[in-house]
Amino acid sequence: MSDSIVINKEMGITHQEFFRNIPRVLGDADYVKSDSGIVLQDGEKHLEIAVSAEGERRIALFVLPVTHVTLTFMGYSEDAITTIIEKFDRAFQRGGG
Secondary structure (H helix, E strand, O other): OOOEEEEEEEEOOOHHHHHHHHHHHHOOOOEEEEOOEEEEEEOOEEEEEEEOOOEEEEEOOEEEEEEEEEEEEEOOOHHHHHHHHHHHHHHOOOOOO
């Protein structure tokens, strides 16, 4: 397998939100889910998405969830990684205005 590419994200989500939205990224791919994340093996390509313990960020009385997410790609082309990250970001994007 080729070298791995690791992308770290700090996200304002809970584990429940992560696992509810991850199918929007991976579609109907055959991935393995555990409490600590997702593993997707597709031939020579391997993707691990690890989630940290849930944390929180406090701003005065306002409390926001924080979860660190690490995506580790092995055997993926740069174009494929870019496509997956764009899809990941869209799937977890929150509305604003």
